[in-house]
Amino acid sequence: MRRLPNPDAAPYHGSRLTPATRTITATTDNTSLRPLRKGLVSFRGYNLTIAFFSVVGVLVSLGMYSIAANKFPFPQSVIDAFPFADWINEGRVWLEANLKTYTRAIAEVVKLPLEWLEETLWTLPWTVVLLFLVIPALAYGGLKLGLLTFAGVMFWGMVDMWYEAMSTLSLMAVSVAFSAILGVMLGIVASQSDRFESFIKPILDTMQTMPAFVYLIPAIFFFGVGATPAAMAIIIYALPPAVRLTNLGIRQVPETMVEAAQSFGSSRLQMLLKVKLPQALPSIMLGVNQCIMMGLGLAVLAVFIGGGGLGEQIWKALTRLKVGWAFEGGISIVFMAIIFDRLSYAISGVAKDQTRQVGAKFRLLPQKWNQNTVAQTIERPVGYLCDLFNTAGEKLTSIITNPLRFVVPGIASVFSNRPLLIPGLLVLIVTYFVATQFKWMSSFPRELEFSIREPIDFAINWLTVNPTFIGITKGIRSIVFLYLLDPLDSFLSGLPWWYVMGLLGLIVWKSTTLKFAIVTTAFLVFLAASGLWEISMFTLAGTTVSVVICMLFGVPLGIIAAYSKPVDAVLRPILDAMQTLPAFVYLIPALFFFGGNKTTAVIATVIYAIPPVIRLTTLGLRQLPNEVNEVAGSFGSGPLQTLFKVKLPMASPSIMLGLNQAVVFALAMQAITPLVAGLGLGKEVYDAMNSADLGKGLTAGIGIVLLTILLDRLTQGWTRKQRKALGL
Amino acid sequence: MKLISTTAAGALALAFAAAGPANAAGVLNSAVNDWTGGAVMCEIVHQIVENEMDFKVKRIVMPSGPGRDEAIKSGDLDYGCELWPSYSVSNTQYVKEFGGDGSIIKLGDSGVVGxxxxxxxxxxxxxxxxxxxxxxxxxxxxxxxxxxxxxxxxxxxxxxxxxxxxxxxxxxxxxxxxxxxxxxxxxxxxxxxxxxxxxxxxxxxxxxxxxxxxxxxxxxxxxxxxQLPEHSEDKWPATGWATDVTYNYGNPEFVEKNPEIAELITNFELTNEMQAPLILAIDVDGREMDEVVSEWLDNNEDMWKAWLPK
Structure with a gap:
């Protein structure tokens, strides 16, 4: 599975690896060392060929630029003859006239539960909501997850965003429920029919890479304004990962297992329900989880159609430049993402072996501290308390389930398998009735409120006026603009369009397949004919510069983190935050520091796209088998030699995957950077949304989709070839 | 999975018990501007409508622009406050006073001059x-x-x-x-x-x-x-902007069905000078908007009572 994220889709995947990385590491582990030397030699040969052709390509292009710069603009007559955006807008008018009744009727189906849930969460005592989230967290994720959930829920109240958090929570719950159900159903169908799979795959690709702002324009027409259209947009936007991972999970069920079931004579339906679906559950849950993360991102952007909730808070804070306030909203979102992420992961049972280790004594502190006496003293009473609760829960459950067993055994076993269910429900009900008696239990007490706005504002302000810091940021900005962005932009947009198309086509052909090269070229012609050639070239230049910076800084950082545990420990939470925090939140500080210009947008893109590079570099190096060190050492190479000659080449597939992710993330960020003076296709989309011009927005959106898919496949192609050269 | 559904069912039952019957005369959807001045204007109207007319108002915050105009036109939103004519692309299309087709109704000046x-x-x-x-x-x-x-x-x-x-x-x-x-x-x-x-x-x-x-x-x-050259329609954009006499607006169906609310919104007016202290209280002193507005209503009863339909 590969993620094609949206920057505000809060891609929380810090703690877990995507399956793609898992496969890589698995194969690396299995490498025996004999073919290693051979692989390294052929790898070097492969890279030398690549380097050679790259140099030739650059020289030829420079020559072409010197002869033909700016002499071949795309013919205006073709652009005039191809009013694609107008056709879309005409189509929209027709759709609006003919479809609106139906789309509104569908929206009603979502509206009802949504409004009811929001109303309910608003009126329920906050203590009940708190326990409703904390009890399952305790039951499934253990004490640590329980505490984390507690902290997150308390945070919403403490920063005075309780009601907003409840709105976002209800929006998420309803839309993710619809999206997950629909997605799993489509995924099951896709897993059963190859034809349906190949039909739906390009649609899913497009849905995932299309900037969300393109969705939001028609959402107003078809679904109205407020939380309902936001939910509809989220349902559509978050669908792809659920479909994809369900399909993948079912298709990956081992053949032997299927054969075994067949020999027992199970029908196709039985096979699906009893064998394949349970086996695919981890993958399906990962899909649902990704669905949640994508949804949360859009929940922030939904403010543009009146979606309300935390997104509205962040937006209001931004328009008033209250960075601290925006951060509070952002952190509230981060907590929601983490709670959803960990809780769905824990409930799915995928993590069972980790969280419920048999005989695990430590519930709060890291397991490996169990030799430390201080840790033991802290942990012992915690353990007793947990055991006490567990036993009490079990007792209570058995008191109720034992008589029930004679009446409805099915229900009784549901309860007795889950010893915390009945006590949990009882606690909820009791809390509810008690809470109605005490004001502090029903509405969040103001005494508990605390604000982190001021320290954040103070820090940001201090940096904004600090001459040294601003000197550095201005230096970075000048270098990036003068030596990278501006030259590359003039170069790419100055080259003749037919030359760029031809060269890209050639590269794509050599890196992937001829078929894909032809499709790519056709789409490039489409972009040019829509009048977006120069804008697309700027986007390409901006993306390239961002990705180059990501690699320049990300790979060394990743290497350092691979060798130094403390660096890794410091880096990890920072990377998590960089990826989970809605990009909205750090755009304004970025602008304070780097100024309002297109370079700032590039820098914001780097912030968003660098984490996967760092992570995957560290991972690639860490996962190498230990023998690599020993073998390299026995040949007498020093640590640096080992790193550059053996380890980095061997880790290169992982690093290339980092590059690939950086490319995809950087293009996804295109949707957000127009808010801070970013130019290019994203800006076109954003402007189109502001003037409700679906045609223009969709055309530019298709441009982003095309570039993403193109660069994604290209980098994937390179990764594959490198792995092949390495003999993996 | 079963557990989630069972727990959810339990919680739903609990919540059903909690949600009391809504006893408002109806629910209105209002377009709330995303800047403080614009938001505070409408908040005054909302509170009067909620307190005096027994309606519930859903406040939908979204950036102004064609999307919001579209929502007003189609009735997804009922009314809004403080629209700046210079920046509205669609008032010439929809608002009669600007030569539009009347699918958005102007409900009097808002009093703020921009x-x-x-x-x-x-x-x-x-x-x-x-x-x-x-x-x-x-x-x-x-x-x-x-x-x-x-x-x-x-x-x-x-x-x-x-x-x-x-x-x-x-x-x-x-x-x-x-x-x-x-x-x-x-x-x-x-x-x-x-x-x-x-x-x-x-x-x-x-x-x-x-x-x-x-x-x-x-x-x-x-x-x-x-100082920019004096505004002139003919020489635009070689001139400065026109002074913006901002106005309130509503959906035609809403205006027809709720004449008394439409009248309140039409009568309602707040000048720049009157708006300024409210903005200050919210943006500079960091107070809650609903609090600031309800305090203002307490202190200016004569003024807003005069806006109520006779």
């Missing part, structure tokens, strides 16, 4: 060592263009124009028409626009930027207006 222009920080034009003492009118702008040069704009001065093209400020066209050696840049969002101004102000850097009044930015930064 002025848009270019502004510079006071430290640029006043004081002994002010670098641009004569930068009070547009005629002198060329003289100081060097002061505003940036990496990206090369030899030209940088003008921070309207943040988005859809506002139709025509800043680039204005620079050209007036023969000014400036490049107008769009920062994409209002937030970015104010952020750039604020950061530059804090560092005492030179900037010239589009802004409007009333706005909180004038409470945060000491800005001076650069």
């Amino acid at each position: 002025v848009s222009s270019y502004y510079v920080p006071r430290y640029l034009v006043e004081g002994d060592d002010a670098p641009a003492p004569d930068l009070k009118t547009w005629e002198n702008m060329n003289q100081y263009a060097d002061l505003f040069k940036t990496l990206e704009t090369g030899d030209k001065g940088r003008l921070l124009g309207c943040p988005a093209a859809s506002w139709q400020c025509e800043d680039s066209a204005r620079m050209e028409a007036l023969g000014l050696n400036y490049e107008a840049v769009e920062l994409g969002s209002e937030a970015a626009h104010w952020a750039e101004m604020q950061a530059a102000y804090k560092r005492k850097e030179a900037f010239i930027a589009y802004a409007w009044e009333p706005h909180w930015i004038h409470a945060a930064l000491d800005l001076v207006k650069v």
Whole structure:
């Protein structure tokens, strides 16, 4: 599975690896060392060929630029003859006239539960909501997850965003429920029919890479304004990962297992329900989880159609430049993402072996501290308390389930398998009735409120006026603009369009397949004919510069983190935050520091796209088998030699995957950077949304989709070839 | 999975018990502006409608623009306050008073009168060592263009124009028409626009930027207006902006069904001077909007009672 994220889709995947990385590491582990030397030699040969052709390509292009710069603009007559955006807008008018009744009727189906849930969460005592989230967290994720959930829920109240958090929570719950159900159903169908799979795959690709702002324009027409259209947009936007991972999970069920079931004579339906679906559950849950993360991102952007909730808070804070306030909203979102992420992961049972280790004594502190006496003293009473609760829960459950067993055994076993269910429900009900008696239990007490706005504002302000810091940021900005962005932009947009198309086509052909090269070229012609050639070239230049910076800084950082545990420990939470925090939140500080210009947008893109590079570099190096060190050492190479000659080449597939992710993330960020003076296709989309011009927005959106898919496949192609050269 | 559904069912039952019957006369959807001044105007109306007329008002915050106009037109939103005619692309299309087809109804002036222009920080034009003492009118702008040069704009001065093209400020066209050696840049969002101004102000850097009044930015930064040529429809965009007599508006069906609310909104008026302390209380003192407004209602009963339909 590969993620094609949206920057505000809060891609929380810090703690877990995507399956793609898992496969890589698995194969690396299995490498025996004999073919290693051979692989390294052929790898070097492969890279030398690549380097050679790259140099030739650059020289030829420079020559072409010197002869033909700016002499071949795309013919205006073709652009005039191809009013694609107008056709879309005409189509929209027709759709609006003919479809609106139906789309509104569908929206009603979502509206009802949504409004009811929001109303309910608003009126329920906050203590009940708190326990409703904390009890399952305790039951499934253990004490640590329980505490984390507690902290997150308390945070919403403490920063005075309780009601907003409840709105976002209800929006998420309803839309993710619809999206997950629909997605799993489509995924099951896709897993059963190859034809349906190949039909739906390009649609899913497009849905995932299309900037969300393109969705939001028609959402107003078809679904109205407020939380309902936001939910509809989220349902559509978050669908792809659920479909994809369900399909993948079912298709990956081992053949032997299927054969075994067949020999027992199970029908196709039985096979699906009893064998394949349970086996695919981890993958399906990962899909649902990704669905949640994508949804949360859009929940922030939904403010543009009146979606309300935390997104509205962040937006209001931004328009008033209250960075601290925006951060509070952002952190509230981060907590929601983490709670959803960990809780769905824990409930799915995928993590069972980790969280419920048999005989695990430590519930709060890291397991490996169990030799430390201080840790033991802290942990012992915690353990007793947990055991006490567990036993009490079990007792209570058995008191109720034992008589029930004679009446409805099915229900009784549901309860007795889950010893915390009945006590949990009882606690909820009791809390509810008690809470109605005490004001502090029903509405969040103001005494508990605390604000982190001021320290954040103070820090940001201090940096904004600090001459040294601003000197550095201005230096970075000048270098990036003068030596990278501006030259590359003039170069790419100055080259003749037919030359760029031809060269890209050639590269794509050599890196992937001829078929894909032809499709790519056709789409490039489409972009040019829509009048977006120069804008697309700027986007390409901006993306390239961002990705180059990501690699320049990300790979060394990743290497350092691979060798130094403390660096890794410091880096990890920072990377998590960089990826989970809605990009909205750090755009304004970025602008304070780097100024309002297109370079700032590039820098914001780097912030968003660098984490996967760092992570995957560290991972690639860490996962190498230990023998690599020993073998390299026995040949007498020093640590640096080992790193550059053996380890980095061997880790290169992982690093290339980092590059690939950086490319995809950087293009996804295109949707957000127009808010801070970013130019290019994203800006076109954003402007189109502001003037409700679906045609223009969709055309530019298709441009982003095309570039993403193109660069994604290209980098994937390179990764594959490198792995092949390495003999993996 | 079963557990989730069972727990959920339990909680639902619990919640059903909790949700009391709604006893309002109806629910209205209101378009709330995303800037404080615009939001506070509507909040006054909302509270009167909720307290005196027994309606429940859903406050839907979203950026102004064609999307919101579309929602008003189709009835997804019932009414809104303080619309700035200069920046509305669709009022000539929908509002009768501007030559539109009447699918959005104007409900009286809101009382706030808006002025848009270019502004510079006071430290640029006043004081002994002010670098641009004569930068009070547009005629002198060329003289100081060097002061505003940036990496990206090369030899030209940088003008921070309207943040988005859809506002139709025509800043680039204005620079050209007036023969000014400036490049107008769009920062994409209002937030970015104010952020750039604020950061530059804090560092005492030179900037010239589009802004409007009333706005909180004038409470945060000491800005001076650069005089532009008098507004003229014929010469636009070689002129300044028209004075914006902002108005309230509603969906025709809503107006027809709720004449008394429509009358209240039409009667309701708050001048710039009356709005200013409310904005200050919210943006500078950091108080909650609903609190500030209900306090205002308590203290100005005579005024708002007069707005109620007779």
